[in-house]
Amino acid sequence: MFCKWESIVLSIGIIMEEPLDLIKLSIDERVYVKCRNDRELRGRLHAYDQHLNMVLGDVEETITSSEEDEETGEEIISKRTRNVGMLFVRGDIVVLVSPPLRTS
Amino acid sequence: MTLVGKEIAVELKNDVVLTGTLHSVDQYLNIKLTTVQVVNQERYPQLTVLKNCFIRGSVVRYVQINPGDVNTELLQDATRKENSPAVGGTVSEAKK
Amino acid sequence: MSSAATDDATKAPSKDGNSAPEQNKRSPSDFLKAVLGRPVNVRLSSGTDYRGVLACLDGYMNIAMEQTEEYVDGQLTSKYGDCFIRGNNGKQCLSERNFSINL
Numbered sequence: 001m002f003c004k005w006e007s008i009v010l011s012i013g014i015i016m017e018e019p020l021d022l023i024k025l026s027i028d029e030r031v032y033v034k035c036r037n038d039r040e041l042r043g044r045l046h047a048y049d050q051h052l053n054m055v056l057g058d059v060e061e062t063i064t065s066s067e068e069d070e071e072t073g074e075e076i077i078s079k080r081t082r083n084v085g086m087l088f089v090r091g092d093i094v095v096l097v098s099p100p101l102r103t104s
Numbered sequence: 105m106t107l108v109g110k111e112i113a114v115e116l117k118n119d120v121v122l123t124g125t126l127h128s129v130d131q132y133l134n135i136k137l138t139t140v141q142v143v144n145q146e147r148y149p150q151l152t153v154l155k156n157c158f159i160r161g162s163v164v165r166y167v168q169i170n171p172g173d174v175n176t177e178l179l180q181d182a183t184r185k186e187n188s189p190a191v192g193g194t195v196s197e198a199k200k
Numbered sequence: 201m202s203s204a205a206t207d208d209a210t211k212a213p214s215k216d217g218n219s220a221p222e223q224n225k226r227s228p229s230d231f232l233k234a235v236l237g238r239p240v241n242v243r244l245s246s247g248t249d250y251r252g253v254l255a256c257l258d259g260y261m262n263i264a265m266e267q268t269e270e271y272v273d274g275q276l277t278s279k280y281g282d283c284f285i286r287g288n289n290g291k292q293c294l295s296e297r298n299f300s301i302n303l
Contacts, residue, residue: 019256019264022284024187027180032280046176047183052286053133055179057171086174088167090133093117095244095289098268098280 023048026099031056033089034096038064041089052091059084105178113143113168114159120148122157133161232257240265244289248272252283261287 016022023031026045033041033054040063043056061084066077113123114135121144124137136158142151235254242250242263252268263285270278 016256016264018258019262019284020187020258022255022264022282024184027183046174047179049183049186055169055174057176084166084168085171086169088169090161090164090166091286092162092288093165094286095246096250096280096286097284099282 020050022099023052023097026097029100030058031100032098033094034098035089035093036095037093039093040064041087043087046086049091052094052097054089054091054094056087056089057085059087061087105175107169107173110173111170112137114164115166115168116159116163117165118163120151122151122154122159124157127156130161133164135159135161135164135167242285244285246289250283250285252280255282258287263287 023045027048029045030042031045033043033056035041039061041056041059041061043059045054046057047055061082063080064077065080066075068074069076107126108128110126111123112126113121114137115121120142122137122140122142124140127136127138129135136156138156140154140157142148142154145152236256238254239251240254242265244250249271250265250268251271252265255264255266257263265283265285266281268280268283269276270280
């Protein structure tokens with residue numbers, strides 16, 4: 001089923017041998033990064049390393065927080081968004097990275 | 105390429121944001137800042153007297169950089185090189 | 201309930217190894233190799249589930265998946281074409297059960 005070095009060919013037709021290859025393919029592309037504490041980033045990937053430290057450009061950060069309404073006890077979910085021109089992200093807060101959707 | 109001497113804003117995992125001039129960075133991404141100012145002084149009055157500081161790398165969440173201080177083309181090339189099968193440097197080295 | 205794929209991945213190699221006890225010991229990485237290219241469910245310590253096709257993984261348990269669906273509290277919250285999940289996020293389990301219906 002697989003080549004002997006256990007790489008597999010993605011639907012986009014590029015050989016991927018290790019998970020970080022997926023990120024290498026996303027350099028200079030806009031990526032979605034899910035971070036701890038309900039933070040999400042969208043930005044252009046300029047650099048990364050094996051710890052997932054990253055440098056993103058034209059970043060939009062969305063912070064989702066939920067508070068409980070004191071009167072009704074209802075959970076209120078609020079989203080705050082801010083834009084940052086260039087951001088270094090420390091890898092240890094990164095949960096998930098997703099490249100832009102490719103049209104195959 | 106270096107960010108030493110440039111103005112940066114360091115956002116910590118406890119939401120404190122410190123702006124200042126980058127004095128130095130080491131292999132752990134520990135950061136030394138000079139001419140420090142804390143953002144949101146009303147909330148962190150105890151930090152207003154801070155002038156120079158050392159920040160342990162592990163408590164950093166983000167570092168906001170002035171886009172004009174970064175050559176993104178060089179950064180991307182350095183990243184491709186580093187993550188190619190041949191052994192390369194690190195992102196932090198590329199920044200220096 | 202487990203799919204036919206589960207049975208292949210977990211039982212077929214042990215049948216081969218029945219005669220020699222050492223070969224019967226299958227390491228966790230052997231299991232993971234066996235599920236490459238199969239539908240998996242990855243649960244993070246946060247409780248979030250990621251269901252998709254396991255593309256590859258490395259020694260840090262970084263995971264690359266395709267056609268991934270994100271489930272929070274059992275609710276589908278997003279979809280990703282390809283996605284990279286960082287290791288060391290305390291993944292509780294990685295299984296491929298109950299996917300004969302879902303995927």
